[in-house]
Amino acid sequence: xxxxxxxxxxxxxxxxxxxxxxxxxxxxxxxxxxxxxxxxxxxxxxxxxxxxxxxxxxxxxxxxxxxxxxxxxxxxxxxxxxxxxxxxxxxxxxxxxxxxxxxxxxxxxxxxxxxxxxxxxxxxxxxxxxxxxxxxxxxxxxxxxxxxxxxxxxxxxxxxxxxxxxxxxxxxxxxxxxxxxxxxxxxxxxxxxxxxxxxxxxxxxxxxxxxxxxxxxxxxxxxxxxxxxxxxxxxxxxxxxxxxxxxxxxxxxxxxxxxxxxxxxxxxxxxxxxxxxxxxxxxxxxxxxxxxxxxxxxxxxxxxxxxxxxxxxxxxxxxxxxxxxxxxxxxxxxxxxxxxxxxxxxxxxxxxxxxxxxxxxxxxxxx
Amino acid sequence: xxxxxxxxxxxxxxxxxxxxxxxxxxxxxxxxxxxxxxxxxxxxxxxxxxxxxxxxxxxxxxxxxxxxxxxxxxxxxxxxxxxxxxxxxxxxxxxxxxxxxxxxxxxxxxxxxxxxxxxxxxxxxxxxxxxxxxxxxxxxxxxxxxxxxxxxxxxxxxxxxxxxxxxxxxxxxxxxxxxxxxxxxxxxxxxxxxxxxxxxxxxxxxxxxxxxxxxxxxxxxxxxxxxxxxxxxxxxxxxxxxxxxxxxxxxxxxxxxxxxxxxxxxxxxxxxxxxxxxxxxxxxxxxxxxxxxxxxxxxxxxxxxxxxxxxxxxxxxxxxxxxxxxxxxxxxxxxxxxxxxxxxxxxxxxxxxxxxxxxxxxxxxxxxxxxxxxxxxxxxxxxxxxxxxxxxxxxxxxxxxxxxxxxxxxxxxxxxxxxxxxxxxxxxxxxxxxxxxxxxxxxxxxxxxxxxxxxxxxxxxxxxxxxxxxxxxxxxxxxxxxxx
Numbered sequence: 096x097x098x099x100x101x102x103x104x105x106x107x108x109x110x111x112x113x114x115x116x117x118x119x120x121x122x123x124x125x126x127x128x129x130x131x132x133x134x135x136x137x138x139x140x141x142x143x144x145x146x147x148x149x150x151x152x153x154x155x156x157x158x159x160x161x162x163x164x165x166x167x168x169x170x171x172x173x174x175x176x177x178x179x180x181x182x183x184x185x186x187x188x189x190x191x192x193x194x195x196x197x198x199x200x201x202x203x204x205x206x207x208x209x210x211x212x213x214x215x216x217x218x219x220x221x222x223x224x225x226x227x228x229x230x231x232x233x234x235x236x237x238x239x240x241x242x243x244x245x246x247x248x249x250x251x252x253x254x255x256x257x258x259x260x261x262x263x264x265x266x267x268x269x270x271x272x273x274x275x276x277x278x279x280x281x282x283x284x285x286x287x288x289x290x291x292x293x294x295x296x297x298x299x300x301x302x303x304x305x306x307x308x309x310x311x312x313x314x315x316x317x318x319x320x321x322x323x324x325x326x327x328x329x330x331x332x333x334x335x336x337x338x339x340x341x342x343x344x345x346x347x348x349x350x351x352x353x354x355x356x357x358x359x360x361x362x363x364x365x366x367x368x369x370x371x372x373x374x375x376x377x378x379x380x381x382x383x384x385x386x387x388x389x390x391x392x393x394x395x396x397x398x399x400x401x402x403x404x405x406x407x408x409x410x411x412x413x414x415x416x417x418x419x420x421x422x423x424x425x426x427x428x429x430x431x432x433x434x435x436x437x438x439x440x441x442x443x444x445x446x447x448x449x450x451x452x453x454x455x456x457x458x459x460x461x462x
Numbered sequence: 463x464x465x466x467x468x469x470x471x472x473x474x475x476x477x478x479x480x481x482x483x484x485x486x487x488x489x490x491x492x493x494x495x496x497x498x499x500x501x502x503x504x505x506x507x508x509x510x511x512x513x514x515x516x517x518x519x520x521x522x523x524x525x526x527x528x529x530x531x532x533x534x535x536x537x538x539x540x541x542x543x544x545x546x547x548x549x550x551x552x553x554x555x556x557x558x559x560x561x562x563x564x565x566x567x568x569x570x571x572x573x574x575x576x577x578x579x580x581x582x583x584x585x586x587x588x589x590x591x592x593x594x595x596x597x598x599x600x601x602x603x604x605x606x607x608x609x610x611x612x613x614x615x616x617x618x619x620x621x622x623x624x625x626x627x628x629x630x631x632x633x634x635x636x637x638x639x640x641x642x643x644x645x646x647x648x649x650x651x652x653x654x655x656x657x658x659x660x661x662x663x664x665x666x667x668x669x670x671x672x673x674x675x676x677x678x679x680x681x682x683x684x685x686x687x688x689x690x691x692x693x694x695x696x697x698x699x700x701x702x703x704x705x706x707x708x709x710x711x712x713x714x715x716x717x718x719x720x721x722x723x724x725x726x727x728x729x730x731x732x733x734x735x736x737x738x739x740x741x742x743x744x745x746x747x748x749x750x751x752x753x754x755x756x757x758x759x760x761x762x763x764x765x766x767x768x769x770x771x772x773x774x775x776x777x778x779x780x781x782x783x784x785x786x787x788x789x790x791x792x793x794x795x796x797x798x799x800x801x802x803x804x805x806x807x808x809x810x811x812x813x814x815x816x817x818x819x820x821x822x823x824x825x826x827x828x829x830x831x832x833x834x835x836x837x838x839x840x841x842x843x844x845x846x847x848x849x850x851x852x853x854x855x856x857x858x859x860x861x862x863x864x865x866x867x868x869x870x871x872x873x874x875x876x877x878x879x880x881x882x883x884x885x886x887x888x889x890x891x892x893x894x895x896x897x898x899x900x901x902x903x904x905x906x907x908x909x910x911x912x913x914x915x916x917x918x919x920x921x922x923x924x925x926x927x928x929x930x931x932x933x934x935x936x937x938x939x940x941x942x943x944x945x946x
Binding site: 146147148149150151171200210213214223227228229230231233234235236237238239240241242243244245246247249250251254255267268269270290293294295296298316318319322323363365366367368369397417418419420422431432433435436438439442443445446447449450 | 574575576577578599620621623627628631632634635648650651652654655656657659660661662663664665666667669670671687688689690710711713714715716717718754755757758761762765813814815816817842844845846847880881882883884885886887888889893897900901902904905906907908909911912913914915916927
């Protein structure tokens with residue numbers, strides 16, 4: 096393992112590497128096996144700039160996520176995209192880094208409103224496979240100057256370069272939050288409630304279903320949250336959880352708590368909300384497994400996290416077809432990307448070859 | 463503004479190229495009459511004009527593919543065009559190119575309210591996307607000022623923003639998928655109704671690539687339920703600095719209005735003379751808009767009023783009804799037209815960290831005096847996206863050059879304070895030669911390598927974005943002996 100102390104040292108290490116490198120932050124959300132030498136970013140830490148009144152944070156990539164969350168909380172702010180802590184779900188220890196969060200394009204339940212890490216990412220600095228230091232984007236909220244390599248690096252899982260510094264848009268903490276809990280609805284009705292909430296003007300920041308319950312989150316000023324809670328109660332009788340109790344619910348959903356410790360493979364599927372229930376029903380029918388407690392529908396059904404029996408890969412992908420994508424987070428053949436259509440694989444591979452012509456970053460297997 | 467010398471071999475083969483286009487496209491899709499191609503000689507950056515060899519206006523993805531395959535095979539440069547509203551010269555032709563306009567491809571392919579997306583052909587105008595879904599209570603969020611005219615294709619090419627992106631994000635945050643035709647004619651779908659999915663974010667790299675990587679023919683766009691209501695307030699200050707501080711305090715307090723717009727005195731005066739919106743005589747004013755049900759709006763505005771009060775505004779006017787709301791927005795929306803009444807103008811869109819606002823406004827004032835050219839400022843204050851409007855007289859010898867020099871100095875200032883050259887208009891032709899101010903050679907090289915992947919022959923809109931000297935070898939300037 097090598098642990099460069101600076102961007103310059105890191106660039107040199109990449110340029111002179113004579114074995115494949117596997118880039119690691121905290122190793123809490125990486126997928127697939129490490130090959131060759133592990134290049135650890137943990138020594139690249141520290142806050143370069145934090146301007147709460149501009150909602151802007153610039154930070155070195157190896158900075159622990161926990162440190163960043165504590166810093167932001169001190170100013171009553173947070174990362175809006177709500178990065179999950181997948182350690183318990185995937186059986187990892189270690190400390191998540193912001194570089195890893197960005198490289199995995201992490202997103203939590205609030206992604207239903209704000210998107211993923213990519214949507215909060217304002218700029219990156221990274222070292223490509225040639226050992227060149229490259230910067231894209233910046234620290235301002237709107238920036239269309241040059242190609243958006245920022246998006247390309249988000250979610251690239253260390254395949255194109257090693258992130259050294261990231262700029263992020265942060266969000267103020269809401270005054271209050273309330274969760275509506277709908278119990279006693281079957282899967283179809285429970286998901287329909289989530290879609291109805293999403294189709295309302297009430298600006299929900301969470302819409303998830305797990306363990307037979309549907310959850311809708313509202314955040315904002317007290318009067319506004321009270322008003323919208325009342326309106327959404329028209330969708331059906333709902334229990335309420337507020338503030339700390341509400342936050343606990345969403346932390347659990349975010350981190351995949353209902354699936355922690357389950358046997359089988361852990362899957363992450365993106366699809367259309369209206370397809371989610373039928374997809375799970377078909378997998379249930381084809382495998383004979385009772386999946387009632389093994390699925391979390393997030394983003395109103397557009398994101399599905401599931402513990403599925405081993406060996407359903409082909410069945411799942413065939414059923415999903417062009418209506419979504421699936422990747423395995425835990426289990427044999429876990430990989431960050433999953434299969435792509437050939438034309439996309441070809442373009443992605445060509446970009447990989449441009450950024451890493453020597454194939455130094457071992458994640459090339461993901462293409 | 464320098465352009466590569468047109469390729470004489472291509473100009474000599476013009477008739478042959480037009481005939482070949484006619485052989486693969488419907489007759490009315492190919493325009494080569496000099497009077498008709500003149501319509502396409504410029505875009506919103508009208509100081510620069512050049513008629514193309516020919517214009518094609520396809521109606522389907524297949525026709526776009528046929529056009530590009532043919533041009534690729536014949537080595538003919540192509541300049542894609544949405545509605546031609548680019549302020550950066552993104553759609554400006556070269557003499558040896560074929561302009562590929564998507565304006566006839568303006569249909570809605572599919573709407574799906576439950577899954578919150580619409581699939582449209584890319585020539586559809588921004589506002590008519592909302593028009594297609596508003597009866598069901600939905601809207602498409604990105605709202606560039608040109609939204610009545612501009613096409614989704616151009617919005618994607620430039621990653622367009624707008625006044626309301628403080629809350630809703632810009633095009634890239636609302637784009638789920640595209641059908642892209644590469645320069646060699648191959649058609650590829652990136653993302654789809656469910657979004658980009660896993661894998662390299664190719665959709666993210668296409669958005670904002672200024673028509674240099676491919677031609678987008680269809681797009682899946684996120685649609686959102688309309689808020690119950692919206693209400694603007696107008697807050698006037700006797701100093702730009704204080705107005706800037708008020709913006710920072712609102713954001714710091716955790717309030718997220720959908721829009722915070724800023725106008726300075728020169729701009730206020732011009733719009734008052736032009737639109738008579740009833741704006742106060744002041745140094746700076748803010749238009750702040752919040753959304754929600756009436757009680758939610760009241761809750762936010764009470765908070766905003768309290769924050770503004772700490773900055774001693776000389777006026778705080780809340781729209782009581784729809785008519786007053788329209789009047790508050792009237793001056794802001796007429797600002798460009800009003801400035802245009804006074805003189806020719808150049809509109810920049812550099813973005814700065816909001817904390818640098820007072821300093822940058824002061825420096826722009828000083829530069830304006832030094833150059834002897836008036837500058838009005840109207841911009842999206844919440845996200846630091848400036849829009850300095852430099853007034854000049856196109857008929858006065860040397861005025862355009864002086865205006866461009868001042869513009870370049872202002873943009874360099876934006877970069878110096880931690881910002882960027884362009885927040886929402888794009889680089890195009892206008893800011894091409896300033897790219898080296900913001901980027902190192904390695905940064906630009908990395909971007910050009912992306913173009914190498916999608917368009918290895920550098921035929922698509924190739925003289926834009928990158929300084930000509932930097933892209934010369936790739937564009938084949940050396941081989942043709944053309945001056946860069």
